Amino acid sequence: MSLETLSGQSEKAYALLKEDADKILKLIEVQMTNLTMPQCPLYEEVLDTQMFGLSREIDFAVRLNLVSEENGKALLDRLEKQLTQLHEATLKQK
Template sequence: MEPISKEFALELLKEDADRIKMLIRNQKNSLCISQCKAFEEVVDTQMYGFSRQMTYAIRLGILSSKEGHQLLSDLEKELNRLYTEVYEETQDKKESGKEV
């Protein structure tokens, strides 16, 4: 078995982060983000799994602690941005009389 390169591991982790972002973006269109508790549980589970992957990669020495925390932080910032965007869109619709 060949050793895994740092670049390959980082690419796999970025793909996983992108999958979580896509999950949120896809649900944004159906407004499930703001109305569905089950969806929040799915996101929480995905984020927990991703954080465990980061911990594992750090422990293996594939990523530095700083790199792992940065990947996780970037994902959290993107998710917060998406949640804020949905919240603001929902508020705008409510204020304009278009009840969601």
């Protein structure tokens, strides 16, 4: 595969992964805003399942050499940090 086409596919793959990470953040934000209990087990389950799905996507992209392991890990870490911040902000408001 030429460098040029690989980099095109890589960019697309990375953009899709970022989009999916943002969707998870939005989903959790909506749940946080509308649920009275962020300690609800259902919330934890939804989050765990979504994070697992995203980590499978990232792993798949890494195995296809579309995304580096480092960038994939950074993407997951950033989402986790954003979720923690969101969680803390919501707890303070209630």
